[in-house]
Amino acid sequence: KPQENRLTDLGPRHFWEFFPPVIQENYGKWLYHDILEPGILAHVSETGAKVYTVRCGAARFMTVQHVREICEIADKYCKGYVRFTTRNNIEFLVDSIEGLEALKKDLESRKFAGGSFKFPIGGTGAGISNIVHTQGYIHCHTPATDASSMVKAVSDELFEYFKGMTLPAKLRVSMACCLNMCGAVHCSDIALLGYHRKPPIVDHEYISKLCEIPLAIAACPVGAISPDKTESGKKTVKIKSERCMFCGNCYTMCQALPLSDQEGDGVTILAGGKISNRISDPKFSKVVVPWLPNSFPRFPEVVENVKKIVEAYAKGANKYERLGDWAERIGWERFFEQCGLEFTEHLIDDYRLAYDTWRTSTQFKF
């Protein structure tokens, strides 16, 4: 009786149980808010109540030790409640200014043994919030780069923008370690993406044991895989390398087709995407740096290129103007110039809807 005594289909806990009293009492009654300083929000309710939120950066890869520390803080200042944002920041909510000051002081004082902040306050308004990301070498089998390390390296460099609100608008940086793009990376102001550049190796002797060959063949979006036989007569596949675009979908379907390679794998940078419908429509990020090497652990090339883009944007964009809107206003030709990036043939679309990206106008800048 395996089902005996099992509780299934409980679903998540009801959200109401986890709301601090001030949230329960003012649910749906909020009137407006204020960002008191970077990382500190004040929301005012029609009941007159106020709630102060302290937003702290976090590596979303956390140990139970760290979570316990979060709980300890929440117990001390926040009546035992805490929340996490959609970008993996931690939010501590208090309902008085005094509580707020004490909490802030406490948070800022906490550092890891290695010296980094445990709870840096920031991530609000016109700045850079936490970099959402994926598993990388920590847990996934398909990555073309590592996630946590790159995010740490880039976040260190962008720290001033996390702590400040000095940009023209929000700037969202996201990271994914392969083209599966576990996240909204494809619509980020700046997206860092791990990807392969070598076609899969076929594990000829084992593929027929490990995989359903027809599924592997069908998985290829560009039809680069076809059935084949080994010399010994075993079923296998062959890959038309010159057709392959290294998407890795075949490997997802069949483990006998690994792509990873130290020299092949690396990072591409996309820019100019957004999610919000504010002023302009949501849009996709565009590839602006075709490839950078995986220089573990601190990815200096990636960091440098991100920095270039952020700084050019900070300098050039208008207030409220998202990165992609800025690039469109000045023209992509200027974007490359102002960011000091090279335009290469790799950046010209050659996939399915490519025609729609061609310039069919004489409006351009020299």
Next chain:
Amino acid sequence: KPQENRLTDLGPRHFWEFFPPVIQENYGKWLYHDILEPGILAHVSETGAKVYTVRCGAARFMTVQHVREICEIADKYCKGYVRFTTRNNIEFLVDSIEGLEALKKDLESRKFAGGSFKFPIGGTGAGISNIVHTQGYIHCHTPATDASSMVKAVSDELFEYFKGMTLPAKLRVSMACCLNMCGAVHCSDIALLGYHRKPPIVDHEYISKLCEIPLAIAACPVGAISPDKTESGKKTVKIKSERCMFCGNCYTMCQALPLSDQEGDGVTILAGGKISNRISDPKFSKVVVPWLPNSFPRFPEVVENVKKIVEAYAKGANKYERLGDWAERIGWERFFEQCGLEFTEHLIDDYRLAYDTWRTSTQFKF
């Protein structure tokens, strides 16, 4: 010796021979121009010379008799020179104001026996110029409607806009009688397009004699044609009707696949295209009325719908704003409302690059 005494590869006559003196003398020296009144241009040269142009509407289907009359006028007023515009208007050039007045009077006085003007003056500035068009039933084998008659009917109705300059900007109407679109119809403010709605009939008994069957099969962009045999064993093709999009390309390649049909054929109206790079990029016209019947000879339904669009545009658009820019500014949902046109499922793209037309935003108007 068939080549004997033949002159070949002469090319066209050199343009210089056909320029009136004032043009030869001021070639490349023009400083500016003025539209004195609808249809009358004055160009001023750095030499101080002026040339006055009188632009007249014309049915580009002309008889030698009419051309002789044009020549007679040109001989009388224009030193024996005349030109035609890229939209099939006639331009008479004179170099003095006196000549201009006499010429105008003469032109306006000439009418065909049936009562229509021979040389209506107009077609300049922010108005509607001549409707460029194609052969239709007068000379082509693939039309889905007639050209000259529809153009005459619509031009009669739009006559006031040809004679005036009362619109926000130029408005170009174009017409083509089948999807081959012999002209720049696909980038016109308003495009009238004849098209079929029944799949080809296969002339089974004759197709193998009349056509190269593989070419006919290959001609179909959507793969709706496949090889087949008649009962008597002759090679033929079959058409998957539900796949056919009535483009007529198979008929172009093979006369044994006619599409024309009195009930199936008709007219679609497209709107919002443009050519010039002024302010906004050139753009394609969009289908806004999926189908109207071929009501020969005066196409009342087509005329009515064109009128609706022109009037809504005249009312709603800003100065300098082309029709498509207006539609984009107010939103296509408003365009349909303001023109009193119905939005149907036929207007939603389902061809190759369709995804790029989907609304991926919450910005819309109710």
Next chain:
Amino acid sequence: KYEIPKLDELEKGPWPSFVSDAKQEALRRRKLSDDQILTHRDAVEDLLGQLELSFDEGETHWKHGGIVGVFGYGGGVIGRYSDLAEKYPSIAMFHTIRVNQPASKFYSTDFLKTICDMWEYRGSGLMNLHGSTGDLVLLGTTTEQLEPIFYELGHVLDTDIGGSGSNLRTPACCIGKARCEYACYDTQALCYELTNYYQDELHRPAFPYKFKFKFDGCPNGCVASIARSDMSFIGTWRDDIRIDQDAVKAYIAGDIVPNAGAHKGRDWGKFDIQKEVIDLCPSKCMSLEGDQLVIDNSECVRCMHCINTMPKALKPGVDTGISILLGAKAPILDGAQMATLMIPFMKAEAPYDNIKEFVEKVWEFWMEEGKNRERLGELMQRVTLPKFIETIGLPPAPQMVKAPRSNPYIFWKEEDVKGGWNRDINDYRSRHKR
């Protein structure tokens, strides 16, 4: 346990270091008494060791996931094995468990602490707060611990695991009414309701592929639903933006800082309502008449800009509801898609029967027509939008597209064309000689 010079580099710099954090847990696990820990004591150390090696070799050392899970469920657990099990035995098996997060991710510390204790005892002590979909992700345990963990989640924590595989994935929402004045519907309530109502779809894969719901309270899109959910619910309104003209004046006078202070870090000069709001309005439907701000609401596209910029003066209307957009997904296979507006407006009120009805119509079609591993968005592209809306019974609306088609390749149906398609060549030839 290992030399990890590269990882040590990642302890430097101000941003919270996951390496430092992992090291503190590694240390702690060494010290834990045996009854406090049931799985591998040096799992964290082995993980760091393998990670360092991955940096050296530039390749991951995780094998292709195996199929593991809890009884009766088709998802919620991702199997994971090291390809260097001999070298790093403690992470030979390193499965993750996706715990369905509470809507908008508020927690009581009780709940979190209980999870921590359980997870130190039965797992690696490593987790993600949160996974990209929204789950609370527990990283790394062995196959034998899966059932006990599931048992404890249910019996002790009164909670469930989330989705993975070809099923409904754990839905997620923005903070909405809990702390946001812009929320146009109750994102938490709808998220919770649909999660629970569709538990079967969440736990027992019967779909062609994964399916994601996400709930944004307004067009600002704080949970990014438009980019990453097969069905995206975005709050909106269809009446008028509420204006407090006095507050408008205060903004103009410079008494209130614009955009709730989001730009405080730089001196952008005095607030200029014309340049900063009216001129940037995408539908150009605002104007100042004297000192009154006038909005032509019928032309407003509800982009939120004016409201975001002057939150004390402007609020969304009161006749609120949702827009539903369909088909967002990541690039595999045909390239990324954003969600497409399918229902411009619908009310969103409990018990949400209208929404459930729509959800089920879409699923029905997808389950019938969708190929294996075909996301909804890809199916929409394949069958085309006109056919898709016809099948799910939506009337065509210009709101669904940016612009009408530019090609004239309309697929007419036989019944739409007078006389039908069956024609006789002899009849034709009676009029037209060969």
Next chain:
Amino acid sequence: KYEIPKLDELEKGPWPSFVSDAKQEALRRRKLSDDQILTHRDAVEDLLGQLELSFDEGETHWKHGGIVGVFGYGGGVIGRYSDLAEKYPSIAMFHTIRVNQPASKFYSTDFLKTICDMWEYRGSGLMNLHGSTGDLVLLGTTTEQLEPIFYELGHVLDTDIGGSGSNLRTPACCIGKARCEYACYDTQALCYELTNYYQDELHRPAFPYKFKFKFDGCPNGCVASIARSDMSFIGTWRDDIRIDQDAVKAYIAGDIVPNAGAHKGRDWGKFDIQKEVIDLCPSKCMSLEGDQLVIDNSECVRCMHCINTMPKALKPGVDTGISILLGAKAPILDGAQMATLMIPFMKAEAPYDNIKEFVEKVWEFWMEEGKNRERLGELMQRVTLPKFIETIGLPPAPQMVKAPRSNPYIFWKEEDVKGGWNRDINDYRSRHKR
């Protein structure tokens, strides 16, 4: 000869009636003496009769064109036969001849009158001024008249026929320097030069499909080259717009009517340079400083708007040349294409060797790679833009695209990737166990 009630309807209304015109010629042909007319006297009447019948039946009565032409040429004549030859014998054969128009379509009346006489004598007396491509089209003659007509065109009129079939089609240009102050290069001269230089390509089809050149003197595009030519030449400049500040002041003062009077027909109010010019500039690179108009020319995209609006004050720069765009075409097969910017700037000066060199590179590639009936634009789509520019030797430039790609599906080449693509599974497995 026939009752044509429907056509009679088309005599009404103000616009020049082609029916009235045709009737006058029909009448005239009846009266012509036999030595003035060599072909069918009632060709016009038969044409009108057949047209009326087409209206009744809603179908054309022209057969699929046959292959006719003049000796040694592969184009310039379109064969045409009626499918009701018995009913309308005079138009049983009704071929058209495309006469290559002079650049920008100026004529001496001598030339036109000679054509008219010839065409009344040897053809139907009906013509198109002009065809959509630009030719002077003679509508309707018999096969036997083709050679004599060609002879007369050459020997009497010193002119040639144009293109049809898979060859270079008759090039066409805007009026340009002949009467337009905006022309940035000599459109007539370049059109004439390339037409004559490529006579062989024009007359002897050796291409995969048709190929069209069109020449616009500036971005206004009066010959619509961007929409309908495989190779579109559009004038532009790379230095500064010339400004006459006094004239600017006169515009502002209302002393000069804007846009050369193009909007005279309606009262649009007083000219407002800010609203009508500066705000509409797509690159927002203009401003008024005091009463001086300032243009940041490096940001100007040369859209012509300001120049069009204030032609007495502004002029294109003096370092002029052309942009070359490739691949425009009508919808068959893959949907319409507009021309794509391939060469942002090139000088255009006689003898135009740089241009010819480019033309030939493009043709070489198209003739090698293009499939039967594949237009250049379709070939570009098929081989992709990056490969296309590589093959014809153009360096990649951001000007070629509206925006960089959004998908990360980059086709790397083996030589670009360190270590190449040949890898050994055993080497891989030495690091990664199965």
